[in-house]
Amino acid sequence: MKDIYDILIIGGGVVGSAIAREFSRYELKIGVLEKEPDVCCGTSGRNTGMLHAGFTYRHGSLKAQCAIEGNKEFDSVAKELDVPFKRTGKLVIGFTDRDMQSLLKYKKLGELNGVEGLKIIDKSTINKLDPSAGGEFAMYSPASGILNPFEYTIALAENAHQNGVEYYFDSRVIDIAKKNDIFKIKTISKTFYTKWVINSAGLNSDVISEMLGIPGYKLKGFKGEYYVLDKKAGKFMNMPIYPAPNEKGGFGVHATPTVDGNILIGPSSEIVYDFEDYGVTAPIMNKLIAEGKKIFKNLKREYFIRNFSGIRPKLVDKKTGEVQDFVLEMREDVPNVINLVGIESPGLTSALPLARRAVALFNKKEKLIPNKTFNPKRKGILKFSEQDDSVKEKLIKSDSDYGKIICRCENVTKAEIIQAVHNCLGVDSITGIKNRTRAMMGRCQGGYCQTRIAEIIGKEKHKSEKKILYSRSGSYMFVGKVRK
Structure with missing residues (x-):
């Protein structure tokens, strides 16, 4: 007799692991198929580690809803999962009249979305909040924060596993078929059987979507390169410093402290077609230095200790080129599939809100029985x-x-x-x-x-x-x- 799962989740990054954790609240047999040897090898472990406030996302969009929801709950989530987190606030700085118009635009949008406490401040107030910040003026966002993306993703996965979810690493999916309402999922190492499939494959979610019978999605990879600065630089910075957003809501190079005391300078943003190319390049590194000095006054080469890159899976409109909203769907013509595509920033902030929405979709079709032994708490390694x-x-x-x-x-x-x-x-x-x-x-x-x-x-x-x-x-x- 085949071992049949109730749910198999394809992708064990921060969103896949959040989905696994939320479904483990119920009496279900759940597995996670992750193509890498760990949950932090891809986008979930290669980002800035920001808890976004939600002021650059279109009003009513899934990105805006989930960012606001995820931001507001994160103090309790961090305590529950024992992950380091600081609600530092953020400065979005400007130099020109165009920058001021951008800040006013996104302040208004943020307030419409429900972001609390946004303020336009002058240079003297910037210096009081963070003397290391450049800029003639800024928007201050007190709700923004920083977290450790590795530990958060690991904590979600460990808590899911502690509540009965099985993780399978080195399990790249190569084929999906369906017979008699049961999915047969073939990986490079083993074949699995399940009643439901949840696609949370990140950079490969468009490929998995096609395998599941939902064609039409095509992701673009936007590569971001970063410098990591020594903790000696970290003592100069109090909070993330971002430049004013462009007309599409995108940020240039920014400076972000980590919860452990380092500083990240980046990311850049270049389209790539190889989604596993994590190399860094000299021209981009030089660009990071030039742009980083404008926003962080204490940037010096002597502080550089490492560089790295990440790739954001953006779903882009084929005609207009505009970046699309998160896709979270369940279709009648493809039953027993929950499909997530184009989950990029603010995916870290939005992981649990997206997971709860996935559970709600499932609950429309299947009766959920609470897992009486579910424990939401996870204890990390004592430092x-x-x-x-x-x-x-x-x-x-x-x-x-x-x-x-x-x-x-x-x-x-x-x-x-x-x-x-x-x-x-x-x-x-x-x-x-x-x-x-x-x-x-x-x-x-x-x-x-x-x-x-x-x-x-x-x-x-x-x-x-x-x-x-x-x-x-x-x-x-x-x-x-x-x-x-």
Whole structure:
């Protein structure tokens, strides 16, 4: 007898994992098929980490509704899932009369959408809020905030798994067929069977949509490159600093602090056709520096420690070229499918609101029985470096591995690394441990600790060094020993 799921979700990023978590509130057999070895390898782990307020999205759009809803609830969500979050506010700065008109336009739109507290402020007020910000004037958005996109995505996935959802990594979908009301989903490693399919495949959602019998969608990839600045720069910045939006609501290069004290400069925005091209380029890096200096006064090359890129899956109108709203649909002609396409920014902010809407669509067709054992709370790995001395002393007495610092830049202990290696999702790549502990995210970017972490993974998981992955499938760290 085939093992048949009630729901299979294709895509385990922040939205897919939010959907999994919300459906785990009910008595259902749920699986998630993720093509990468972890939940943070794609767009969900390659973004600015902003909690958007919702002032640039068309009134009444799904983007606007979900951004407002997700923003307002996030203090309680962050506490429930034990993820770091700061409601910092945001400055959207301007220099010209055109910039002022843009700010007034989006202030009015934001207020229409329900964003609270938007203000136009002068240069002296900018300096009081954040002396590092450029600009002659600004719109201040107190509702905006910053979060860790890795930890949030991981927290949603772990909480879903703790409530019974099964995750299957390295499971790229290559074919979907349907017979007798049961979907047969073939991946590169295994075949699955399910009554319902939810397409949350991000950059590949148009491809999966076509496999499901819903053609017509075509995504454009907009690549954004970033610089990561050292925490030495982070001490100068209080909140995200954005330039005034263009006429279509898009922002140029901005400067955003992270919840951990770094600063991100970016993103750029270039159309790409290879959705797995995460390289960075010298011309764009130079552009980031030139534009970044206009908005963040303390930008210096000495602070640069890393660069990276992400790709936003935009659904664009074929005739006008305008970016479209999120698609969240259930069609009568394609039964038992919930289809999400074009989920880009503000997808991080909108993940749980989108998930609840997916549940509501399902509930129109199927009776939902509450899962009486559902637990909405998830506890993350305790950060040793953030504890006071008395707590640190108790931790070391309880486990001597807390007294062994593996990552010197971020003060991550061996005990934390081991906990991360044994995470409930079974992820044991180098970046999987990095995203769960912040090891290798400091000034030396793993120069000291990376091989030590690889050694711990090998020992804890009984793996040879040749089997240890850096991040994505095939990214093996070692080919053998230098010396025997």
